[in-house]
Amino acid sequence: MSMSVVTPLPTTPAADTCSVAIIGTEGTGKTVLVTTLATRFSNITDQGLFLKPTDNRGETYKYIARNWESLSKGKWPPLTKKGELFQLQWQLQANHKPVADLRMLDVSGEDLRLLFNDGQIDTPEQLPEGLRRITDYLCGAQIVLVLVDMDDIVSNRNTEHARETQWVINYALDCAKKRRDQVRIALVFTKSDKYEPMAKQHGGWLNTARKYLPLVYGNHLADGQLSVFPVAAVANTQLDTSSGTPYQVPAPNFASQGLEELMNWVHIEADALTKAVAVKVAVEKAEQDKIANDTAVASAAAMRAHLFLQATISFGVALIVCLLAQIIMIPVLSYLCRTQTTVKVETTVPRQEWHAGTWIPWTSGHYETVQDNVVYDKIEYPTSYTSVAVWDVLLTLVILCVVWRIMYTYRCQNTSPSIT
Numbered sequence: 001m002s003m004s005v006v007t008p009l010p011t012t013p014a015a016d017t018c019s020v021a022i023i024g025t026e027g028t029g030k031t032v033l034v035t036t037l038a039t040r041f042s043n044i045t046d047q048g049l050f051l052k053p054t055d056n057r058g059e060t061y062k063y064i065a066r067n068w069e070s071l072s073k074g075k076w077p078p079l080t081k082k083g084e085l086f087q088l089q090w091q092l093q094a095n096h097k098p099v100a101d102l103r104m105l106d107v108s109g110e111d112l113r114l115l116f117n118d119g120q121i122d123t124p125e126q127l128p129e130g131l132r133r134i135t136d137y138l139c140g141a142q143i144v145l146v147l148v149d150m151d152d153i154v155s156n157r158n159t160e161h162a163r164e165t166q167w168v169i170n171y172a173l174d175c176a177k178k179r180r181d182q183v184r185i186a187l188v189f190t191k192s193d194k195y196e197p198m199a200k201q202h203g204g205w206l207n208t209a210r211k212y213l214p215l216v217y218g219n220h221l222a223d224g225q226l227s228v229f230p231v232a233a234v235a236n237t238q239l240d241t242s243s244g245t246p247y248q249v250p251a252p253n254f255a256s257q258g259l260e261e262l263m264n265w266v267h268i269e270a271d272a273l274t275k276a277v278a279v280k281v282a283v284e285k286a287e288q289d290k291i292a293n294d295t296a297v298a299s300a301a302a303m304r305a306h307l308f309l310q311a312t313i314s315f316g317v318a319l320i321v322c323l324l325a326q327i328i329m330i331p332v333l334s335y336l337c338r339t340q341t342t343v344k345v346e347t348t349v350p351r352q353e354w355h356a357g358t359w360i361p362w363t364s365g366h367y368e369t370v371q372d373n374v375v376y377d378k379i380e381y382p383t384s385y386t387s388v389a390v391w392d393v394l395l396t397l398v399i400l401c402v403v404w405r406i407m408y409t410y411r412c413q414n415t416s417p418s419i420t
Contacts, residue, residue, distance in 0.1 A: 018273045019101045020092070020266055021138055024147030025113050025168055029190045029233060031077050033147065034104050035067040036233040036256050038090060041263060048095040049263055051102065060088045074240065074249045087133075092267065100270035103137065113164070116171040142273050143184045143266060144176045150195045153212045166215050173220045184269040185226050186262070187216075192230030193257055205230050227265060231258035315400055322396045 024030045038060075041051040053060040067077040092100040115131050138144065148169060156162040169187075176185050189195075189205060202208045205228050210217040220226050236254040239246050 018099075018142035018270050018277070019103050019140055020143040020145065020270070021141035022104045022145045022147065023112060023134075023138065023172060024190075025149070025152070025165055026079070027152055028147035028149040030104070030147055031067060031079075032071070033188075033190060033231065033233045034088065035064050035071065035077065037259055037263070038064040039068050040256060040259055045260070047260070047264060047267075049267060050093045050096075051090045052093060053089070054091045054101070055087075055089050060090065063088060071234065071250045071254070072252075074238070074252065076249065092263075092270065094267050094271070099267055099274065100143070102266075103141070112172075113168050116168045116175070138172075138175065141176075142182060143186075143269055145186050145188050145262075145266075146172055146176070147188050147190050148213070150189050150191045154195065154198075157212060166213055169213065170216050170219055173216065173226070177220070184273065185220075186265065187221070187226055187228050188262065189228070189230045191232060193232035193235045196230070199230065229258055229262045229265065231262055232256060233259070315403075318400050318403075319397070322400065 022030060022034060038051050038053075041049055044050045053064070070077050088104045090102040091098050092102050111131060112134065115134055146169060149165075152165055153162060156165075173185060173187075176183055187209070189209075192199070192205075195208070199205050199208045202211060206217070206221060209221055209228065213221075221228065233256055234250045234254050235257045236251040237248040238251045240249040
């Protein structure tokens with residue numbers, strides 16, 4: 001199978017835009033619709049809408065130009081073959097402001113039918129690369145346009161093919177609606193110009209869907225949650241018999257119907273979704289900032305308490321060391337200030353005499369005075385020493401207080417988390 005691949009598309013849109021996906025089974029006119037949309041909105045409309053191709057290699061622009069040339073010559077663009085994959089991307093601008101990324105994978109309707117009809121989309125990890133791209137493309141979109149071929153559902157009504165088509169449309173809407181709060185969905189009836197009288201006869205396009213798509217109507221349209229748009233990318237056709245088999249081809253300078261309404265809806269929904277996402281992001285950021293700030297405040301308070309305790313303990317230890325040092329200074333000063341003094345001491349004692357190897361006191365009333373030199377240590381603290389000791393203690397306390405305060409402030413400034 002041949003495959004044309006353009007610049008890979010991101011599965012997540014830019015923060016200030018939302019992505020739009022266009023899907024449909026074979027024959028719904030995806031290629032014709034997207035070619036006509038891109039061409040009609042290649043010039044700024046009266047509403048200020050503009051489609052700007054955004055792939056880097058210009059493949060989108062070339063693809064549209066090639067298909068538009070075929071339509072202008074009265075020829076339909078070739079059908080996308082099974083296995084082919086064209087990745088196209090535009091930016092929808094409103095009054096020069098980006099509002100949406102319009103993305104389309106122009107894939108074979110058969111591949112899309114295979115993806116949804118067999119339920120393979122529920123196991124994307126088992127899909128081949130081509131089908132996995134379609135799954136990523138659909139899941140990454142905030143706006144999904146599901147195309148319905150009116151020729152298919154009216155002409156083939158009550159056939160197996162029609163029932164299968166209806167099931168594929170229903171399943172595609174089911175998958176898109178799983179993200180109800182994040183996605184907007186529109187059902188787009190293509191080739192509506194041929195069936196406008198029939199729609200009026202049934203009382204509108206919703207009632208037409210009720211008759212021809214009862215499963216889709218009951219599951220997705222009855223509650224009025226989905227938007228419905230009839231469009232005709234090529235509203236004017238003419239009969240071509242040059243090939244021997246007559247068939248309708250685009251008429252020269254053909255007109256289109258319903259494209260403005262469809263693109264206006266895309267613009268409004270994309271703008272609303274973008275604003276809602278911006279509000280949600282702002283609220284989440286504010287909550288995260290508040291949590292971070294509360295955490296920082298609590299952490300800073302705990303850190304300050306811890307540092308205060310550390311600084312106080314350090315101060316206490318230093319103070320004890322200082323007091324011990326002062327206690328040690330007392331005996332040191334005592335030693336330095338010690339002086340020896342000799343004093344004569346007179347003592348009156350009874351007079352004694354030596355007799356028979358021992359001293360025997362004389363008779364009562366006989367005394368004598370004895371003088372002895374007594375040497376003892378005298379400590380005199382000079383006034384200067386006392387002053388020095390007192391001022392040393394006071395100065396030490398002051399220095400300790402200053403050091404404690406500086407240490408505490410420095411640690412708080414350098415270790416506390418920043419608070420916004």
